Amino acid sequence: MSSIMKATTDNGLLLPVPDQDGAPFWEFAARGELRVQVCGACGRLRFPPRPCCPHCQSFDSAWRAMSGRGRIWSYVLPHPPLLPGYAAQAPYNAVIVELAEDPGIRLVGNVVAAPAAALNSVDTSRLRIGAAVRACFHEIPEGVTVPRWLLERP
Amino acid sequence: MASLKDATAIVGTGQTAFAKRLDDPEKTLACRAILAALDDAGIEPSEVDAFASYTMEETDEVEVAKSIGAGDVTFFSKVGYGGGGSCATVAHLAAAISTGQATVGVAWRSRKRGSGKRPWTDVHAQLPTPAQWTRPFGLLRPADEIGMLTRRYMHEYGVTRDHLFNVALACRNRANQNPAAMMYERPLTREMYMTSRWISEPLCLFDNCLETDGALACVVVSADRARDCRRRPVYVHSVAQALPTQHHGMVNYWNDDPLCGPAWTAARQLWKTADITPDDIDVAQIYDAFTPLIPLSLEGYGFCARGEGGAFTEGGALEIGGRLPLNTSGGGLSEAYVHGFNLITEGVKQLRGTSTAQVPDAATCLVTAGEGVPTSALLLRS
Numbered sequence: 001m002s003s004i005m006k007a008t009t010d011n012g013l014l015l016p017v018p019d020q021d022g023a024p025f026w027e028f029a030a031r032g033e034l035r036v037q038v039c040g041a042c043g044r045l046r047f048p049p050r051p052c053c054p055h056c057q058s059f060d061s062a063w064r065a066m067s068g069r070g071r072i073w074s075y076v077l078p079h080p081p082l083l084p085g086y087a088a089q090a091p092y093n094a095v096i097v098e099l100a101e102d103p104g105i106r107l108v109g110n111v112v113a114a115p116a117a118a119l120n121s122v123d124t125s126r127l128r129i130g131a132a133v134r135a136c137f138h139e140i141p142e143g144v145t146v147p148r149w150l151l152e153r154p
Numbered sequence: 155m156a157s158l159k160d161a162t163a164i165v166g167t168g169q170t171a172f173a174k175r176l177d178d179p180e181k182t183l184a185c186r187a188i189l190a191a192l193d194d195a196g197i198e199p200s201e202v203d204a205f206a207s208y209t210m211e212e213t214d215e216v217e218v219a220k221s222i223g224a225g226d227v228t229f230f231s232k233v234g235y236g237g238g239g240s241c242a243t244v245a246h247l248a249a250a251i252s253t254g255q256a257t258v259g260v261a262w263r264s265r266k267r268g269s270g271k272r273p274w275t276d277v278h279a280q281l282p283t284p285a286q287w288t289r290p291f292g293l294l295r296p297a298d299e300i301g302m303l304t305r306r307y308m309h310e311y312g313v314t315r316d317h318l319f320n321v322a323l324a325c326r327n328r329a330n331q332n333p334a335a336m337m338y339e340r341p342l343t344r345e346m347y348m349t350s351r352w353i354s355e356p357l358c359l360f361d362n363c364l365e366t367d368g369a370l371a372c373v374v375v376s377a378d379r380a381r382d383c384r385r386r387p388v389y390v391h392s393v394a395q396a397l398p399t400q401h402h403g404m405v406n407y408w409n410d411d412p413l414c415g416p417a418w419t420a421a422r423q424l425w426k427t428a429d430i431t432p433d434d435i436d437v438a439q440i441y442d443a444f445t446p447l448i449p450l451s452l453e454g455y456g457f458c459a460r461g462e463g464g465a466f467t468e469g470g471a472l473e474i475g476g477r478l479p480l481n482t483s484g485g486g487l488s489e490a491y492v493h494g495f496n497l498i499t500e501g502v503k504q505l506r507g508t509s510t511a512q513v514p515d516a517a518t519c520l521v522t523a524g525e526g527v528p529t530s531a532l533l534l535r536s
């Protein structure tokens with residue numbers, strides 16, 4: 001079975017299932033780049049990616065590199081019942097990060113102590129709305145790379 | 155322009171028992187609820203010529219129609235987005251009947267969510283597009299997705315866990331008056347709430363709706379026909395569906411104002427086509443899959459100003475005798491969670507004067523569908 005068809009990693013975490021619009025995000029992530037779709041006509045960033053610009057209706061688009069800096073917009077601490085791979089690390093954090101380039105571009109992710117650390121590797125008392133974070137990348141075993149977030153002031 | 159205002163009425167309601175586990179399959183439960191609603195209305199099943207339900211409903215119109223003995227069916231419709239479609243089922247029937255496409259409509263929902271699988275546990279299903287941006291990071295369940303908005307809401311507007319408790323308590327108190335409610339004999343205290351386990355912090359166990367097996371249905375006919383039915387008609391005064399600009403579903407994180415949800419859009423349409431205002435509403439049945447949806451909806455539907463939904467819940471405002479008695483059957487939090495259909499039938503009971511927690515002389519009721527997803531709403535009046 002190819003990695004594309006697998007739903008979860010060996011330790012039970014869900015793999016992203018990209019659609020055609022989203023696939024470039026994951027391809028750039030695999031190279032360690034955080035890029036967001038930008039309109040080729042009016043220059044507005046948009047997320048999630050989609051075929052055309054909701055502001056000017058242009059189908060031209062590109063993928064612009066982001067600085068990887070942002071702030072926590074909100075977060076939750078999930079507890080069981082959860083899928084087994086997540087339950088094993090619960091409570092962990094799931095955060096929304098608003099990007100420095102455009103606070104309207106918000107990415108869901110995890111704040112971790114190091115790129116390869118567990119989802120529960122940061123003391124939850126360190127998390128607060130507004131905390132500065134920066135992107136890092138972690139290759140999960142099936143050849144898929146996900147962006148993760150490190151606290152600027154751990 | 156043609157108007158739906160008071161052109162149709164709900165003349166029958168039916169429901170099964172509600173429980174964590176019922177033996178009957180969903181199709182059987184659907185038939186039982188629908189036949190009970192038709193009996194309540196005094197209308198023969200052979201007169202039914204319209205159906206409306208949810209896209210998530212597993213029993214289709216063909217199965218229902220041939221089982222209950224419906225006549226020739228000339229209108230059928232299904233509405234998407236889970237609980238967001240509840241009120242739209244009635245709205246679609248009202249539109250069909252008031253424009254002459256059908257005469258007797260049945261809306262229903264049957265679901266074995268108590269004993270069946272949880273949708274979020276399916277790791278192989280083709281997931282909607284946003285899933286790639288959320289689920290790999292462990293944002294798995296509706297409670298996680300709404301929890302994210304809840305923490306932001308608490309941060310921006312000073313909403314507290316006590317405000318959320320006020321919601322949970324009002325629903326539980328009403329359930330304690332309702333023998334059909336799953337939580338009929340289970341009172342809730344503040345201590346129980348504050349010490350309960352987290353589901354997705356900031357949401358605890360009691361911020362989450364129940365998991366229920368059960369089914370409900372209602373019957374919609376024209377206002378003219380309604381006057382000849384067995385029960386006092388409950389008129390469909392105003393209806394709305396709402397998919398706001400740049401809305402993203404339950405993971406509504408990518409527009410300018412994620413805390414301004416579909417309720418705001420539904421409300422504008424609902425009040426615009428109504429003769430009444432929020433001040434005129436005697437009782438409300440507001441979709442309560444999660445407690446924070448109540449203060450958010452109170453803001454959206456115009457019962458208070460932006461950011462004041464938490465404060466609105468103070469001082470017993472949501473209790474019987476309060477400013478806006480809420481979810482008087484116990485709602486999804488404490489009666490049954492059947493994608494909000496019990497909120498519709500309870501609205502009808504209030505306006506018939508037959509609720510187990512009757513608001514004296516209730517003549518107007520707001521019913522809402524799932525907030526946080528493309529939604530719908532009804533204004534009912536007696």
Ligand SMILES: [Zn+2]
Pocket residue numbers: 039040041042043044053054055056057058
């Ligand atoms: Zn553009």
